[in-house]
Amino acid sequence: MLALGPIFRALLRNKVGALLIAIQIAFTMAVIVNSVFIIYERSQETKRPSGIDEANSFFVTSSGFTENFSAKATIEEDLANIRALSGVVDAIQINAIPVSGSGWSMGLQTEPGAEHDGIGTAVYMVDERGINALDVQLLAGENFTATDIRWRGKGASDWPDKIIVTQAMATRLFPDLDYAQSIGKTVYINDTEPMIITGVIDKLQAPWVGWNNVEHSFLSPEYLARDSSSYFIRTEDGQRDAMMKQVEELLAKNKSRVIQNMRSVDYVRERSYRGHTAMIKILTTVIITLTIVTSLGIVGLASFSVNRRKKQIGIRRALGATKADILRYFMTENMIISGFGVLLGAALTIGLNMILVNALSLTPMSWFYIPVGMLALCVVGQVAVFGPARKATSIAPATATRTV
């Protein structure tokens, strides 16, 4: 076992150099550990499934503008035509697209009255084929029938009697019940208007990916009688791009409207999470660069210290120290410095995390990030110092007899 005492005392003779490295390691650790934590959180968020068949779905908006434009007739005709295309699994009119960033939200409550708080949820207006088109699973209860679907007029503020909610929403509304037991329960919209839950689906995310209630949504059985109308189309595997073209051509035949915003769900997802993806890439670059900068700093300073101690090393070698002893000396010296560094680093990491939590409402990081980070930085230190330390072992014992 190497005596730590002499190494430590030798270190104290060059306090500043060692201290600089230690502080550098500490700051590096604070930035790297927090970055890793943020990257992990963001990547978890970007991986959340929206519940729909993203790869095979797209949507398009049709905006009628002529005076005699009939919204109702056009929607019925469009849906019939699109559904008839081979390659299309199903198509619906919808008021908003999951993960797209824009949509419609309401509050639902289990007791009537303005004094009760509603629970926020996204609304998707679909017909009886919504479940199939969105590719969501009905877990309990039953789907809407064609007779349940109504037309929502411009400016209408009342709601249908039946709704289908996501499992997450059912559990949130009735936390004490199994989701299946929410079938037949009445919830209230607009403070007092009752609606009965007739079905529960597995998963359908809200349009806003940054929303706390992103798993809350419900299906409302209605068509929107509007001149501007969006269709959501699900195709057979691999048919999406071909179908996008066909649907566009089909709809463009009607010259009394404008066809716009034809987009795949993959595209809107990519756009909605672009900030997260960018952040992940930027922070990864930061981690790599910082590790390199710090390693090079350690290499530089260690080489310097080896050069300065050539004579001392030569003397030790002449007195019988093996190459391994010399190697171990510098490795141990770096271990001591890194040890101080990561201890300080642990404090800085927690401090930086607290700042980020307070200022930017991040969730606090789990405790195990700290020891893992400490270990990682120590390893980086050891790897970085290995080169200069090996160079030190090549110093000949005869150096002791020369003056440097």
Add this chain to the structure above:
Amino acid sequence: MFSYYLKLAAKSIKKNPLLSTLMVLAIALGIGASMTTVTVNYLMSANPIPEKSEQLFYVQVDSWDPHNAFNDSNGEPPNQITWTEANNLFNAQQASKQVVMAKSGGIIVPENQDINPFEAVIRLTTGDFFAMFNTPFLFGSGWQLASDQQRAQVIVLTKRINDKLFGGENSIGRTVLLAGQNYKVVGVLDAWQPMPKFYDVNNGAFDESEEVFIPFFLKETYELPNWGNTNCWKSPEGEGFKAFLQSECINYQMWVQLNSEQEQSDYLAFLNNYVSEQKALGRFPRPMNNQLLDVMGWMANQEVVEDDAKMMMWMSFMFLVVCLLNTIGLLLAKFMGKSSEIGLRRAIGASKRDIFIQHIIESATIGLLGGLLGLGLALFGLVGIETLYGDFVSNLVSLDWVMALTGIVIAIVASILAGLYPTWRACNVAPATQLSSQ
């Protein structure tokens, strides 16, 4: 003497190219990262209308739910107003200038049949908009108060739409068919894109400005759709468009121009008085909570600078700290390695001051090189940010001279500071010991 020291610095840098390169690179990386993030933050928090940002005030009144504040966490009044308030407060004409507005959209059918009909984003607004926000005009001008009151079918086009519809000609007096109605062109804006788009931050603070501008009250006449954020704390009473307009839903913004503190306190008094009157009518169930914030106050209130941008800036400052610590360490190593040289110079008559200046100049040279390289890295970083975030940041990633110069100055100052301790150590090399060891 200065040029001699510069020569010495260059010599010293060349003598130990690896260590020098490391230092230059470290400073360049730190400066590059910080400048990139600072630029984004600086542009996000830029004053979009510096010449009068202190005279323009965003109007907020608390018309919200008696049971829940609009924003539970801070009790702020709602971020928009209702149709009723937009009408009443505008018609009162109590400020020297005032504007009410909303976002909408409609299909434009061009006269020229070769151009397909397309959807345009509409800003519904009132005539003072153009004078209040200093919009540049290419042709014509905005409209007068009378046009607002008479709901005249007039339109102001942006340059882009004028180029598209009329090939960039002076189109004053021509008509545009928008959302089924004909509008007479009274003005064409020159390129105009305030950054941030402060007049309506609820609908994307860095979005493009709208494509056409028409009188606000036409929304009611032609039942123009609600675009942008709409929030309701209770649903409209009754069915249809009229019921929505009369509801407590908020979808409209109001700005007033108040030129003095007297005007500001008068306007706030007017608002308080107005709310009291409405309370008597059974509206405004919450406590009196009216707010007038000027442009920068409103930007801060709405947290226009994104959290991610702030976070990146802080991380990049810590990055810079690491790089500077690295530089201090390496400079220390470098200067101590020159002990014998310094000892020799001291022995043949150089004063401590000479040694000090020589080494500070060497540090500054490294800083200058690092700063220049860092500037390059920052340009690279900004291109990277644009690639990663897409078009919507394209207005936020340009580097101006002020930023570039600041970056270089910071690099030099930082490296001089980083060089202070190593230099001090170098100055304290005693001539005698070094000579004796030779």
